[in-house]
Structures are given as C-alpha cells and as structure tokens.
Amino acid sequence: MSSPCDPQYAPAGDVGAALMMIDSRLKAIYDGRTETDPEQQQLIDQFTASLGPRGVHDLLDGACTLIFMFMKWLQMAYEEHGKDVIEYVVPNLVATMRMMPRSVRPEAIPTMAGLLVAAGTGLSPSLWRKQYGDWTKDEMNPLEVTAFLLAEHINRLTDDRDFATRLITKAMSSADQD
Template sequence: MPSPCDPQHAPAGDVGAALMMIDSRLKSIYDGKTSTDPEQRELTEQFVASLGPTGANDLVDGACTLIFMFMKWLRMAYEDHDKDVIEYIVPSLVATMRMMPKSVRPEAIPTMAGLLVAAGTGLSPSLWRQQYGQWTQDEMTPLEATAFLLAEHINHLTDDRDFATRLITKALSDAGTG
C-alpha cells in the first residue's frame, strides 16, 4: 500500500531559495565566520519576511526537499559501502545539534531526527512532519541547521566545499530540461 508520505505527493517548495540560504551559510562558515554576521542575519530576516506566508511555506518545503535529496544521495553513497545511512547520519547530526543549544532547542531535536529518518527511508520529510500539525517558529532554525549539516557532511565526504550545492543545482537543471 502506498504511503501518504510518498515524495511524489509532496510539494517541492522553493528549493532554489532554500539552497541559496544553505549555500550562503556554508560559504560563511568556510570563510571562517563562526557566527552569523549581524548584517547577514538582517538580510536573511528581510528576505524571509519579503516572502510572505505562502513564500515562507514554500521555503520550508524547499528545505525539506533539500533534506530529502541530501539523504537520498547519502543513502546511495553509504549503501555502496554496505552501510546504513540512518545508522551513520542520524546519531552524528543529533549529537551535533545537541551541541548547538542556542540555535537548536532540545525539544526540536526529535523532530529533526524524525525528518532524517523519514528521508532516509524514502519518505517526504514535509509530509511526514505534516502529520503532527503545523510547523512552529521554534522549528525553523533547527530545520535550516539540519539541511546545513547534511550539506556540510556531503561536502566533507567528497572533500569538495561546493559538492552539495552543485548536486542540487544539477538536479534542478536536469528537472528543468527533462
């Protein structure tokens, strides 16, 4: 029986805007900025505010799509080495989020772990989360952190700071020409 969380039923959202935010955060970290520059934070807040409610929902769906695509790539990479993506990714990301109490509140971590498990088993993170009600404001930063940490993990695995961004950009380009 098909799952109501099957990715084919999920909205893709604004993957481009979500990727732009994650890529910007990656570049900031790679450039040695360990905390968000106040000007960068203000620009991000203005950008999100300019989206309006529908655009903000599209951005959240886009972040969930990124998480799904990153986990799909990681699942294939780990399976090539006879490893389980959930076993290797979820504990590591949960441990990292626990070290980020200012950005990721402890009560958001189980939800983010659930998103990772959903994506790691081929389910849509956004549809999986939707079963439990509306997204909360307190889940927005952890959602961004989850997508960021996955992208950074992929970049680290490939020893290429731009690999995760190129992975998504290529997928978007292929989808547009397919």
C-alpha cells in the same frame, strides 16, 4: 502500497531559495565566520519577511526537499560501502545538534531526527512533519541547521566544499530540461 508521505505527493517548494540560504551559511563557515554576520542576518530576515505566508511555506517545503535529496544521495553513498545511512548519519547529526543549544532547542531535536529518518526511509520530510501539525517558530532554525549539517556532511565526504550545492543545482537543471 503507497504511503500518504510518499515524495510523489509532496510539494517541492522553493528549493532555490532554501539552497541559497544553506549555501550562504556554508560559505560563511568555510570563510571562518562562526558567528552570523549581522548584515547578512538582516538580509536573510528581510528576505524571509518579504515572502509572505505562501512564500514561507514554499521555503519550508524547499528545505524539506533539500533534506530528502541530501539523504537520498547519502543513502546511495553509504550503501555503496555496505553501510546504512540512518545508522551512520542520524546519530552524528543529532549529536552535533545537541552541541548547538543556541541554534537548536533540545525539544526540536526529536523532530529533526524524525525528518532525517523519514527521508532516509524514502518518505517526504514535509509530509511526514505535516502529520503532526503546522511548523512552529522554534523549529525554523533547527530545520535550517538540519539541511546545513547534511550539506556539510556531504561536502566533507567528498572533500569538496561546493559538492552539495552543485548536486542540487544539477538536479534542478536536469528537472527543468525534462
């Protein structure tokens, strides 16, 4: 029996824009910049402001698609070693988010954990979230942080700072060819 949250019913959104934002944050951290560069933040703010309501929804759906794809890859990687992705990834990411109170408000953490569990059980994070209403402004940073932490987790596992970005880029390229 198919779920209404099955990924086949979910819009992919603007995966490219979401990946660009995550990759930009990864590069900043890897370059040793722990604070967001004000100029870079201004560019990101201008970019998101230029999107308009439809574009913002596409960006949110794109971030959820990234979360789903990252969790799918992690699920395969952990299952290869007889481990459960939810057991190993979700508590780690929740603990990390709890240490980031300026970026992730405590009340957003359960929603982000839910997105991870939804993706880890094969459900679309965006359709799962949609059941509970529209995204809130307070969930924007936590959503970006969630996708960022998953990408960084993948990069650490593979000992390759660009692996997560390449993973998505290759998947997008092969989807375009099909």
